[in-house]
Amino acid sequence: xxxxxxxxxxxxxxxxxxxxxxxxxxxxxxxxxxxxxxxxxxxxxxxxxxxxxxxxxxxxxxxxxxxxxxxxxxxxxxxxxxxxxxxxxxxxxxxxxxxxxxxxxxxxxxxxx
Amino acid sequence: xxxxxxxxxxxxxxxxxxxxxxxxxxxxxxxxxxxxxxxxxxxxxxxxxxxxxxxxxxxxxxxxxxxxxxxxxxxxxxxxxxxxxxxxxxxxxxxxxxxxxxxxxxxxxxxxxx
Numbered sequence: 001x002x003x004x005x006x007x008x009x010x011x012x013x014x015x016x017x018x019x020x021x022x023x024x025x026x027x028x029x030x031x032x033x034x035x036x037x038x039x040x041x042x043x044x045x046x047x048x049x050x051x052x053x054x055x056x057x058x059x060x061x062x063x064x065x066x067x068x069x070x071x072x073x074x075x076x077x078x079x080x081x082x083x084x085x086x087x088x089x090x091x092x093x094x095x096x097x098x099x100x101x102x103x104x105x106x107x108x109x110x111x112x113x
Numbered sequence: 114x115x116x117x118x119x120x121x122x123x124x125x126x127x128x129x130x131x132x133x134x135x136x137x138x139x140x141x142x143x144x145x146x147x148x149x150x151x152x153x154x155x156x157x158x159x160x161x162x163x164x165x166x167x168x169x170x171x172x173x174x175x176x177x178x179x180x181x182x183x184x185x186x187x188x189x190x191x192x193x194x195x196x197x198x199x200x201x202x203x204x205x206x207x208x209x210x211x212x213x214x215x216x217x218x219x220x221x222x223x224x225x226x227x
């Protein structure tokens with residue numbers, strides 16, 4: 001497809017489990033971003049990739065959160081030992097380079113029981 | 114720290130009328146961009162309009178235009194001839210060339226009455 005693709009669309013899991021969220025950026029986009037959106041709120045920045053490196057990880061809320069990107073393409077966001085406060089929509093965006101507009105995927109809605 | 118503030122949690126407009134959504138921001142940077150994004154219930158963030166801070170001319174995109182007041186750090190969005198499909202959450206966001214992230218406001222939920 002031509003847009004940013006995220007999977008799964010929805011994820012329900014029990015507290016304490018690990019989850020992995022996937023993002024396929026638009027082909028050729030070197031920059032990739034993860035954001036979190038809690039219910040009724042704006043987006044919070046989590047991490048930014050330029051190619052395979054992450055110059056800015058400042059938004060990751062704790063060491064339970066990590067992300068990687070391989071082959072300047074797919075990125076995965078991993079949350080270990082999930083807590084109820086991790087429940088949110090996780091949105092991925094990509095851009096041709098750092099200063100170009102970001103294009104967003106539809107997000108993954110994560111629900112922690 | 115850079116911040117973006119949207120003071121209107123909800124707004125309502127009659128179909129075919131005009132509505133203005135407010136946004137203010139705070140930064141010490143000189144090189145930045147400002148955006149309005151629309152988020153319908155489908156969750157996807159859709160870019161509505163973009164403004165470069167170095168440009169004095171207000172950006173316009175069909176029925177959408179901005180009023181960019183740099184000295185006042187204000188960036189409002191005007192929607193003319195409102196349509197039912199304009200109903201959504203609208204987010205104001207800023208981007209700084211020294212960073213790599215968008216900073217978002219809390220959003221304004223716009224409803225359009227037929």
